[in-house]
Amino acid sequence: xxxxxxxxxxxxxxxxxxxxxxxxxxxxxxxxxxxxxxxxxxxxxxxxxxxxxxxxxxxxxxxxxxxxxxxxxxxxxxxxxxxxxxxxxxxxxxxxxxxxxxxxxxxxxxxxxxxxxxxxxxxxxxxxxxxxxxxxxxxxxxxxxxxxxxxxxxxxxxxxxxxxxxxxxxxxxxxxxxxxxxxxxxxxxxxxxxxxxxxxxxxxxxxxxxxxxxxxxxxxxxxxxxx
Amino acid sequence: xxxxxxxxxxxxxxxxxxxxxxxxxxxxxxxxxxxxxxxxxxxxxxxxxxxxxxxxxxxxxxxxxxxxxxxxxxxxxxxxxxxxxxxxxxxxxxxxxxxxxxxxxxxxxxxxxxxxxxxxxxxxxxxxxxxxxxxxxxxxxxxxxxxxxxxxxxxxxxxxxxxxxxxxxxxxxxxxxxxxxxxxxxxxxxxxxxxxxxxxxxxxxxxxxxxxxxxxxxxxxxxxxxx
DNA sequence: TAGATTGTTAATCGATTAACAATC
DNA sequence: TAGATTGTTAATCGATTAACAATC
Numbered sequence: 001x002x003x004x005x006x007x008x009x010x011x012x013x014x015x016x017x018x019x020x021x022x023x024x025x026x027x028x029x030x031x032x033x034x035x036x037x038x039x040x041x042x043x044x045x046x047x048x049x050x051x052x053x054x055x056x057x058x059x060x061x062x063x064x065x066x067x068x069x070x071x072x073x074x075x076x077x078x079x080x081x082x083x084x085x086x087x088x089x090x091x092x093x094x095x096x097x098x099x100x101x102x103x104x105x106x107x108x109x110x111x112x113x114x115x116x117x118x119x120x121x122x123x124x125x126x127x128x129x130x131x132x133x134x135x136x137x138x139x140x141x142x143x144x145x146x147x148x149x150x151x152x153x154x155x156x157x158x159x160x161x162x163x164x165x166x167x168x169x170x171x172x173x174x175x176x177x178x179x180x181x182x183x184x185x186x187x188x189x190x191x192x193x194x195x196x197x198x199x200x201x202x203x204x205x206x207x208x209x210x211x212x213x214x215x216x217x218x219x220x221x222x223x224x225x226x227x
Numbered sequence: 228x229x230x231x232x233x234x235x236x237x238x239x240x241x242x243x244x245x246x247x248x249x250x251x252x253x254x255x256x257x258x259x260x261x262x263x264x265x266x267x268x269x270x271x272x273x274x275x276x277x278x279x280x281x282x283x284x285x286x287x288x289x290x291x292x293x294x295x296x297x298x299x300x301x302x303x304x305x306x307x308x309x310x311x312x313x314x315x316x317x318x319x320x321x322x323x324x325x326x327x328x329x330x331x332x333x334x335x336x337x338x339x340x341x342x343x344x345x346x347x348x349x350x351x352x353x354x355x356x357x358x359x360x361x362x363x364x365x366x367x368x369x370x371x372x373x374x375x376x377x378x379x380x381x382x383x384x385x386x387x388x389x390x391x392x393x394x395x396x397x398x399x400x401x402x403x404x405x406x407x408x409x410x411x412x413x414x415x416x417x418x419x420x421x422x423x424x425x426x427x428x429x430x431x432x433x434x435x436x437x438x439x440x441x442x443x444x445x446x447x448x449x450x451x452x453x454x
Numbered sequence: 455t456a457g458a459t460t461g462t463t464a465a466t467c468g469a470t471t472a473a474c475a476a477t478c
Numbered sequence: 479t480a481g482a483t484t485g486t487t488a489a490t491c492g493a494t495t496a497a498c499a500a501t502c
Contacts, residue, residue: 023468027443027446028443031443036423050484065484075483076477076478077482077484093446108340110340113337164441194262195266196262208437212259216251217431218321218391218415219254220254221391252493286494288460288495289495289496292460293461295461302460303502304460305459
């Protein structure tokens with residue numbers, strides 16, 4: 001019960017694509033590798049060793065090699081890893097190329113800030129639309145993203161195969177918006193609201209709250225007297 | 228080398244305050260407990276069991292009891308934990324009461340969204356000021372937070388004992404802003420910029436990037452075919 | 455009382471690190 | 479060649495879970 005059957009050695013059938021499930025520890029590091037590799041690439045660096053990657057990201061070379069080998073990315077003795085190939089592999093593995101459209105619910109400060117981020121394109125992500133219930137702002141644009149009526153959301157999700165939703169509404173409305181999206185067939189939800197939301201097992205939820213991140217930092221800083 | 232000497236059984240000297248170092252796994256759960264407890268309290272619930280907390284936050288009762296016992300918070304057999312006391316203990320342990328002022332650097336979409344969040348007060352956090360280099364917006368207010376000239380930042384950090392800084396500037400300026408704050412004596416930095424920043428050991432950094440959180444979610448959703 | 459729930463010890467599980475033969 | 483660096487196995491470390499006596 002609650003056991004998610006690990007250890008099943010699911011190789012990807014027929015395609016050469018790496019698509020086995022990775023531990024969340026690795027998944028959290030992958031975007032950081034990608035970020036660094038993109039930067040190296042833009043600087044014209046051709047080869048990089050696990051040692052150098054580890055130094056930069058404050059990891060051990062061992063961890064880096066373990067991670068990359070799990071991904072089936074191979075390097076060369078004495079030279080390390082080819083930056084260009086590694087960057088492309090990481091980009092592919094992160095799966096953003098095949099990623100669907102994203103809907104952002106709530107066109108307040110946080111929702112519009114999210115919509116205005118320029119980093120999405122670099123990662124192969126695209127925002128379909130912002131949704132709000134305030135008639136005064138419906139129809140406006142935030143950096144080329146239209147604000148639509150939240151009533152249009154369910155139909156848009158179905159029609160345009162939107163798989164990801166971002167909840168940027170006040171806590172009191174979060175679960176309601178969540179249910180609406182689940183009902184319409186959303187696959188994953190990024191929750192920016194400061195409240196726990198429940199979904200059925202087949203819908204992934206990731207919490208990303210700035211206040212909680214800040215609070216973690218506060219804790220670390222205030223308990224630092226010992227060092 | 229790089230070994231941070233764990234296992235040192237540092238009891239708090241003289242005061243009864245719990246201030247030993249907790250593992251980051253626990254620190255990440257604490258704000259979630261607090262959030263839930265605050266909600267229970269507002270609903271008038273008096274007692275809560277580890278089982279119920281675990282159900283709600285999708286943990287095991289065992290983990291919950293371990294976490295709370297590490298915090299020296301005690302419950303009662305048969306009744307569980309007293310909501311009011313537990314809430315206050317968590318609030319105290321998170322240390323936000325003694326937290327200093329916060330500076331936000333970069334008054335773009337993300338910085339202003341951060342400044343406009345209403346959740347800070349509930350957590351005992353206060354934003355001192357927003358900083359930017361754009362003369363056209365200096366002097367403006369975002370929900371009662373003033374936008375000041377970034378040139379004032381070092382002096383403000385020193386004079387008003389600002390211990391926490393939030394980096395909400397473009398990646399190209401992030402390290403520069405970071406260095407400026409470190410130089411002025413900042414204690415912790417929340418980094419929203421999509422680039423790795425380096426600090427000396429005595430300055431804590433916590434990364435919080437929405438794009439990376441979203442990318443993690445994309446990965447989980449796109450590799451879900453197996454379930 | 456009987457049953458529920460804690461607090462804590464021991465067992466398990468998983469992630470990180472060390473070590474080293476293979477290789478370029 | 480000698481030295482550097484990989485890929486992978488084994489060892490270590492830490493976090494989670496199970497189990498159960500104590501207790502209300």
